[in-house]
Amino acid sequence: MTQTTHEHVSSLIGSYDPDDFPVPSGREEQWRFTPLKQLRGLVDGSAAASNTMTIAVDAPAGVRTEQVSSSDERARILPGPTDRAAALAASRTSNVTVVTIEQDVVLTEPVWIRCTGANSVSATFQHIVIDVKPLAQAVIVIDRSGSVCLSDLVDVRVADGAQVTVVSLQDWASDSVHLGQQRHLIGRDVSCTSVVITLGGQVVRLVPTVVYDAPGGSAHMFGLFFAREGQFFEHRLFVDHAVPNCTSRVTYKGALQGTENHPSHTVWIGDVLIRSQAVGTDTYEINRNLVLTDHARADSVPNLEIETGEVAGAGHASATGRFDDEQLFYLQARGITAEEARRLVVRGFFHEILQQIGIEQLQARLVARVEGELEGHGV
Amino acid sequence: MATLEVRDLHVSVDADGQSRQILRGVDLTVKAGQTHAIMGPNGSGKSTLAYSIAGHPKYTVDSGSITLDGEDVLAMSVDERARAGMFLAMQYPVEIPGVSVSNFLRTAATAIRGEAPKLRTWVKEVRESMDLLSMDPAFAERNVNEGFSGGEKKRHEILQMELLKPKIALLDEIDSGLDVDALRYVSEGVNRLAATGETGLLLITHYTRILRYIEPDFVHVFVDGVIAASGGKDLAQELEASGYEKYQKLDSPA
Numbered sequence: 001m002t003q004t005t006h007e008h009v010s011s012l013i014g015s016y017d018p019d020d021f022p023v024p025s026g027r028e029e030q031w032r033f034t035p036l037k038q039l040r041g042l043v044d045g046s047a048a049a050s051n052t053m054t055i056a057v058d059a060p061a062g063v064r065t066e067q068v069s070s071s072d073e074r075a076r077i078l079p080g081p082t083d084r085a086a087a088l089a090a091s092r093t094s095n096v097t098v099v100t101i102e103q104d105v106v107l108t109e110p111v112w113i114r115c116t117g118a119n120s121v122s123a124t125f126q127h128i129v130i131d132v133k134p135l136a137q138a139v140i141v142i143d144r145s146g147s148v149c150l151s152d153l154v155d156v157r158v159a160d161g162a163q164v165t166v167v168s169l170q171d172w173a174s175d176s177v178h179l180g181q182q183r184h185l186i187g188r189d190v191s192c193t194s195v196v197i198t199l200g201g202q203v204v205r206l207v208p209t210v211v212y213d214a215p216g217g218s219a220h221m222f223g224l225f226f227a228r229e230g231q232f233f234e235h236r237l238f239v240d241h242a243v244p245n246c247t248s249r250v251t252y253k254g255a256l257q258g259t260e261n262h263p264s265h266t267v268w269i270g271d272v273l274i275r276s277q278a279v280g281t282d283t284y285e286i287n288r289n290l291v292l293t294d295h296a297r298a299d300s301v302p303n304l305e306i307e308t309g310e311v312a313g314a315g316h317a318s319a320t321g322r323f324d325d326e327q328l329f330y331l332q333a334r335g336i337t338a339e340e341a342r343r344l345v346v347r348g349f350f351h352e353i354l355q356q357i358g359i360e361q362l363q364a365r366l367v368a369r370v371e372g373e374l375e376g377h378g379v
Numbered sequence: 380m381a382t383l384e385v386r387d388l389h390v391s392v393d394a395d396g397q398s399r400q401i402l403r404g405v406d407l408t409v410k411a412g413q414t415h416a417i418m419g420p421n422g423s424g425k426s427t428l429a430y431s432i433a434g435h436p437k438y439t440v441d442s443g444s445i446t447l448d449g450e451d452v453l454a455m456s457v458d459e460r461a462r463a464g465m466f467l468a469m470q471y472p473v474e475i476p477g478v479s480v481s482n483f484l485r486t487a488a489t490a491i492r493g494e495a496p497k498l499r500t501w502v503k504e505v506r507e508s509m510d511l512l513s514m515d516p517a518f519a520e521r522n523v524n525e526g527f528s529g530g531e532k533k534r535h536e537i538l539q540m541e542l543l544k545p546k547i548a549l550l551d552e553i554d555s556g557l558d559v560d561a562l563r564y565v566s567e568g569v570n571r572l573a574a575t576g577e578t579g580l581l582l583i584t585h586y587t588r589i590l591r592y593i594e595p596d597f598v599h600v601f602v603d604g605v606i607a608a609s610g611g612k613d614l615a616q617e618l619e620a621s622g623y624e625k626y627q628k629l630d631s632p633a
Contacts, residue, residue, distance in 0.1 A: 325436065326473045332457035333433050333467050334483075334539065335490035341458075344486065348477025348522070 014082035016091055018045060021084035030083065033267040033299060035232055038203050042123060042151045042179050043085050050122035051094045053148055058112040062105035063138075066098045074098045075129055078155045078185055083207070086181040089153040092125035099140070101164075103133035110139040110359055117148030120175040126152040130166065134159040134187075141362065142168040144178075145200075151179045160187040160214065166194050167357055171369065172201035174230075181207040188214035195356050196252075198225040198233050199369055205234040212278075215245040223252035224353040224366075226373045227296070229262035236269040239285075241278040248272065250285035253353055255346060255373075256296035263295040270302040270316065279310040289320040290349055343371055381411040381448055381464060381546035381579060383432070388443035390424075390431045401427045403604040404443070409547060409579040416582045416590060416615060419601030420623045425583045426470065428601070429549040433467040434460050447547065462491055464546030468536040468553050475523040480535065481505070483523045484542060491543050508541050511571070512564050530561035537568035548572065549581045554589035566592030587619040602626045 015021070023044045024031040041047030057065045068074050075096035081087050090096075099111060113128065130140055142154065158164050172178060178201050186192045198204050210219040225233045239248045250270055258264035270285040289298035302316035323345070331341035350370055357363050390402035401424045409415050419425045431438045432445055434457040445452040447463055455463060475483065484505060489495045496504070509516065512534045524532055533553055540548055553565055570593060572578050582593060590598075590612070598614040599606045600623065607626040608614065 324473065327475055329435055329457060330469070330473050330475070331483075331487075333461055333469075334487035334543070335458050335461035336486055337458050337490070338456070340486070340490070344478055344483075345475060348475055351477030 014080035014087070016076065016080040016087055018084055018087040018091055021087060024084065030236070033234055034205055035203060038177065038232075039179065040123065040149050040177055042088070042149065042177065045088055047123035047149065049092050049094075049125050051124045051126075052118040052122060053124040053126065053146070053150060054116045054118070055097055055126070055128075056114045056116075057097065057099060058114070059099065060107055060109045060111070062102050062107060063111055064100040064102065066100075067095045068098055070096055070127065072096065075127060077129060077131060077157050078183055081153060081181060081183070083181065085151050085179045086153045086207075089125045089151040089179075089181070090127045093127045096127045096129060098129045098131065100131045101133060101136040101138045101162075104135045105133075106137040107139065110141050113140065113142045115142065115144045117144075117146030117150065117172065117176060120147040120149045120173070120177065122149065124148055124150045126150060128152070128154045130154070130156045132156070132158045132162045132164045135161040137163045139165045139358065140167070141359070142166065143171070144169060145171045145173075146176075147173040148176045148178060150177070152181075154180065154182040156182065156184045156192075158184065158186045158190045158192050161189050162187070163191045164193070165356075165358065167359075167362070168194070168196050169366075170196075170198040170201055170204050170206070172204070174200065174202060176201040177203045179205050181209070184208075184210045184219065185213055186210065186217040186219060189216040191218050193220040193356065194222065195353065196221075196223040196235065197366060198223075198235070199373065201233070202230065203232045205236070207236045207238070209238040209240070210248060211240045212243045212246045215243050218247040219249070220356070221248070221250045221252075222353050222356050224350050224370075225252075225254045225266060226370060227254065227256045227258075227264040227266045228373060229257070229259050229264060232265045234267040234269075236267070236271075237285075238271045239273070239283065241272070241274045241281045241283065244278055245280040246278065247281075248283045248285075251352065252287045253350055254287070254289040254298060255292060255349065256289065256298055257292040258295035259293070260295050263297065265297045265299075267299045268301070272304050272314075272316070274304075274306045274308060274311060274314060276307040279308055280312050281308075281314065282312040284313065284315045286317040288318075288349075290346065291320060291322050343374055346370065346374055381577075383407075383409040383465075383547045383579060384444075384446045385428075385432070386444045388428075388431065388445065389441040390427055390438050391441055392427070392438055398439070400441070401438075401604050402431065405604070405606060407599070407606065409581050411546060411579045412576040413597065414573050414580040414582065414593065414595045415597045415599065416584060416595035417599045417601050418584055418587070418615065418618055420627065421585065423601045424604040425601040426551050429467055429551045429581070429583055432549060433457065433465060458490070466540055466543055466545035466548045468533075468540055468548065468550045470552040470555060472524050472532050472536060474525045476525055478523050479520055480523055481519040484519075484539065487539065488542055505542065508538055511541075512538055512568055514538065529556035530558060533557055533561060533565050534568075537565050541568055541572060544572070545578060547579045547581070549583070551583050552585065553582070554584055554586065562589065562592065569593050587615050590615045600626050
């Protein structure tokens with residue numbers, strides 16, 4: 001599939017040239033929720049690139065890691081991106097990190113890609129390419145922390161018969177701005193799981209996309225976000241069913257808390273497109289948000305567009321609710337303190353997502369982080 | 380010996396911005412080793428009594444007192460009441476997604492006992508209690524009340540009660556929606572706890588059916604927010620024969 005032209009996948013016809021895209025005004029559907037004024041020149045391109053973020057890849061045998069120039073063909077295994085921020089990320093980066101999982105390699109240890117920001121004043125543009133060869137099996141963790149002003153593009157190509165899980169963790173310091181696009185192009189009979197965890201940063205806007213390149217592929221997109229006082233997190237998903245007999249499941253869960261002076265805001269958009277040729281598609285997407293306090297706003301917009309009558313299944317659901325007082329009462333009536341009860345309920349709410357990670361150490365760290373988010377919240 | 384005392388209890392609830400009085404002066408004393416049945420028609424306030432004792436935030440206590448061994452229950456939070464030895468088996472227990480029964484039971488036992496039970500004895504204790512209630516071991520791995528049948532919910536409530544060994548147990552319509560088998564297991568669980576003599580039981584029910592399985596020492600007729608009559612188990616038989624009508628007429632406001 002390396003040389004496919006992707007003519008049948010119009011969503012992949014984009015450009016690596018940022019000037020092919022107008023600067024967003026905020027009126028575009030794609031940008032209407034995003035606080036453009038807080039993006040520090042990342043989208044209009046006025047930000048001076050210093051690229052101070054460090055990236056370190058820790059990989060077991062069977063994995064090749066290279067740094068290449070942005071014009072290198074190994075950096076451009078996917079067609080040009082379809083938005084300005086991602087095109088800027090790919091064209092202004094100083095070098096591209098390419099991680100290749102060789103054919104037939106079955107990893108028993110995860111690949112860790114650690115991105116550590118040094119400051120949020122100057123901008124970093126970054127492009128990571130993950131190339132998973134046929135029949136390989138791998139878990140890749142993109143572990144992001146520190147202070148950044150970052151626009152990045154992560155391209156994941158999963159070749160026929162491969163099984164891959166990509167965990168991307170946004171654990172930024174509170175002054176950070178991060179615009180990111182993570183694209184998955186998946187081949188025949190591929191099983192691809194994405195787990196996106198967003199806990200830190202002032203403004204984080206992520207665009208995870210899935211495009212099927214051959215029949216039989218299955219994609220599971222999981223997400224967890226916890227927005228606290230003053231944070232804006234947007235997750236804008238796009239699943240493009242362009243070939244027959246593929247499956248997608250999207251499950252995103254968010255929790256929010258804010259104050260009058262520092263409200264929080266989350267946005268979840270789930271765009272699923274089933275094209276006319278994509279018969280036998282089976283898709284379901286769901287977003288649930290748990291609002292813990294006043295002054296927290298959760299926008300949730302599932303969009304399911306079906307161009308064929310021959311689908312195996314297609315559905316979506318969205319629900320945003322307040323913390324359930326009856327759950328608290330039930331737990332407290334069993335002697336459990338209000339604080340502990342709240343932790344149990346939130347941990348339970350996110351359990352479905354966290355159990356997907358499959359790396360015990362990381363899972364424990366994230367449970368502790370989520371519970372840390374709850375600390376300091378008056379009951 | 381534990382004693383729960385309810386004195387001249389007046390309770391109201393906020394509905395559509397208006398305060399509505401439900402309990403109008405309830406007096407009741409429940410001691411460890413006793414089983415009390417509170418019977419009454421729908422809407423008489425008998426469940427409100429149970430939830431007010433447990434501390435549900437929906438109810439406002441306007442006057443009166445509730446004490447457990449002389450301690451002021453009304454001054455305690457919901458979880459403090461439970462740790463003091465009160466237990467409420469609920470008619471409609473809520474689902475808690477993502478929280479397994481085993482995790483929930485252990486967290487509750489840790490809270491009530493003041494320390495985490497030793498893992499090995501705890502596992503055995505839970506398994507034995509589940510066996511007695513004829514619950515499949517796989518039940519422990521399910522999420523709390525999620526997808527439970529009516530019978531499973533009630534058994535789960537009784538399982539918690541047996542493990543937490545309260546001083547005073549309030550059972551709110553524990554018999555509603557149960558088939559005969561489930562009713563038998565639930566009743567056996569209640570009787571096991573009653574037989575220890577360590578727990579005072581307050582059984583709230585609409586029907587006399589469960590009283591064929593659980594023999595009360597005292598029966599109270601609850602009408603319009605007060606106890607209209609009290610007696611022994613014979614009173615339940617009389618209610619079965621003639622219903623609540625006579626008490627409602629006596630007690631209806633002019």
